[in-house]
Amino acid sequence: MENTYISRKVREENAKFSRLNVIIIGGGLVGSLCACVFAKRGYKVTLYEKRPDPRKTTACNGRSINLALSHRGRKTLRLVGLELSIMESSIAMKGRMIHPVAGETSSIPYDLVNNQCIYSVGRNFLNQILLNAAEKHEGVTLVFKHKLSDVNFEENTLKLINQETKEIITETADLIIGADGAFSCLRGFMQKRFLYDLTQSYIEHGYMELRVPASRGHKLRNNHLHIWPRGTFMMIALPNQDSSWTVTLFMPFKQFKSITDPEKLLNFFSNTFTDALELIGKEELVQTFFTSNPAPLITVKCGQYHMGDRFLIIGDAAHAMVPFYGQGMNAGFEDCTILNNLLNEHKDNVKASIEAFSEQRRQDVHAVCDLALYNYKEMRDLVTTRSFKFRKTLDGVLSKWLPEIWTPLYNSVSFSHMEYHKCLENKLWQDKVLKRIFQMISTILILVFATIIYVFLSVK
């Protein structure tokens, strides 16, 4: 009798959990994937997006650095059964192809041991797949053209304004997720609250997207991420499905500004990116350069991601980062897996789960923000140095010999689920070990050399 009662109680509780109401603000990549994850948990999800449905409008240009999907992102896609279909439409990149100012290009593989790849995928394409997948779930409602206009953290309510009719609706839910990007509106409200730590910082460089058309795309070696490292600036290219390439120029804003006319631009390109100029095309380059503005690159670090009992920010809203480690989307997707695990662990207790999310995620996303900043220097500058190539080779050899012990930084970040802060700690430990080894080797060499001289002199 008691057992029956308990099991009924548990069933009731479970039923209650499975009917959790969730609001997601933001229908970008992380928001729409998060909707799928929650739908799979049996939650009722309403997703509000301020823009019109991207599936019904013509694709918007620019402002979307191509995406490099790696392990962390794939794991969450797998969770909702979308990994395979998305992988099929992505292009493997097995290494960096370095274009020097003059001379031959050279390839540096991402993974010397297991030949693992990162995958180039289009933002709009991916967003559409995720929105379609979310919409297929019975419990998911997508609402477009609704912008967050006010939040009450005590009463767990939101106000949203219909962008067309200007009508304001008030909403509430058991869990409210802000996945509204680097300039998150929900974070803006959190930031004004008691004891909210926040840092937003821009780098002095901006980016501009250019394009190699499909007709000339075959001239760039496939299955690579192409880099034109130039010390203080750089250009990269990622492949698209239609054989075109999305090219992104990263450069100090001042330098963008200093290029004031087509002649200067073409001179700059023909001196600095000789091979790329041909591929992009002179006319197209001039056209794009002088009709678009370089976009800024922001890093956002927060002290916590939850607020009150029900609010949580994830993805870029929680940790916008510069794009140089290709981890922005991957970290955002990983947020969904982590939140899903915490909701399992805490049996759908929202308050406990979102508090644990803040606690668990903070140092990891701070670490990956720092890694992304560091990687800009690596990509635009260090990548051309001998010491970099030597270290990559050494890392490859060591991880082949000692696969259990030696995971190179890039591999732990892109091809594992190791917590980001541990990736960083691991790298620092490796640096220390290598330094010690080199010190030992040089001491031994000096001793050997001294012995030889001694023997030589005494024999003489």
Added chain:
Amino acid sequence: MENTYISRKVREENAKFSRLNVIIIGGGLVGSLCACVFAKRGYKVTLYEKRPDPRKTTACNGRSINLALSHRGRKTLRLVGLELSIMESSIAMKGRMIHPVAGETSSIPYDLVNNQCIYSVGRNFLNQILLNAAEKHEGVTLVFKHKLSDVNFEENTLKLINQETKEIITETADLIIGADGAFSCLRGFMQKRFLYDLTQSYIEHGYMELRVPASRGHKLRNNHLHIWPRGTFMMIALPNQDSSWTVTLFMPFKQFKSITDPEKLLNFFSNTFTDALELIGKEELVQTFFTSNPAPLITVKCGQYHMGDRFLIIGDAAHAMVPFYGQGMNAGFEDCTILNNLLNEHKDNVKASIEAFSEQRRQDVHAVCDLALYNYKEMRDLVTTRSFKFRKTLDGVLSKWLPEIWTPLYNSVSFSHMEYHKCLENKLWQDKVLKRIFQMISTILILVFATIIYVFLSVK
């Protein structure tokens, strides 16, 4: 003829300059002093404050750590002819009076050489004097109960909402100053703009104001800032004109929370602040503690203070800091002097002046924010150590002997107009010099000691 023309042109230009229209947002200490400075320049000033006129309402309680006026603040007051009248109503504090858990109190002077003091002054009193002074100027209009609601940086317009009628007015001016405090509304709008760097961070400690009534005030030795340093927390007391003292308890929020009933509170005070408990009074302590909440302490650092051609934030809006160096108000007042100098230098060219302000002020206010954080550790902990007292004595001796070369950190911050970042550099240089000297002394001592032993042994 040409000369006449030029001089007329110059006069016209000057006349134009002197008619500059300025809007100041915020009628606190910095806003109202800034209005006086501009009025003296012949500008037409409109000051908008969101709260009602503080001169017509009963003084609001709490939330205002007593202020310690020092050199930088006094300089700007002097500029507008208010220094003497304010100094007359302030109380000199010549040193810190340290209250240990048990045993005698001891005094550590702020300035061992010239006996310079900092001055305790009440926030409300000072604010009223400054508002009265501003209002006396013909060109100054004070408008209360108007809150900033929107900003257009391109069109140089503001929207302000009348807090009573809810009417919205649109305003513009040649120069728009945000002096609207640590949670600045104008900064909030700047923060959303292109490339705006910002850090806001809270410490884990809060503060609560208590009071020693005038009837028992004489029991605390006058002309001192009293400190009860307790390692991880502390209490301070600053004198008021009416012989009462404003007491401020700084403590981790967790510790505040852990004191849940009057018994715990009285136990805590009688064990930790024995002498203070008598002065504050048990009943008053319990009453205040359980009817108020600890307030947070924020640090705000910005990458720039101007926006567009006409907007500038100053004071806490530009650089909120923790109160432990007594420099919040002083740095804000110094902003007014610096802005005034820059407007002189750039002949009232607003754009050039506010850009130069950002450039010139950034590293200084970042430095004083860091110094203020550091000084909390000094006040609550280091101040009790022997090494601290030794260093203070050593600094005193050295600055007496070498007044041109050796200015101790506290003196350069509080009793000079040295740029804050130079105060910090100067301190680091002093630390290095002292370290070298101690190394030299120990080497010499070892040598002397070795020689003595050698001589002793050889004689034997």
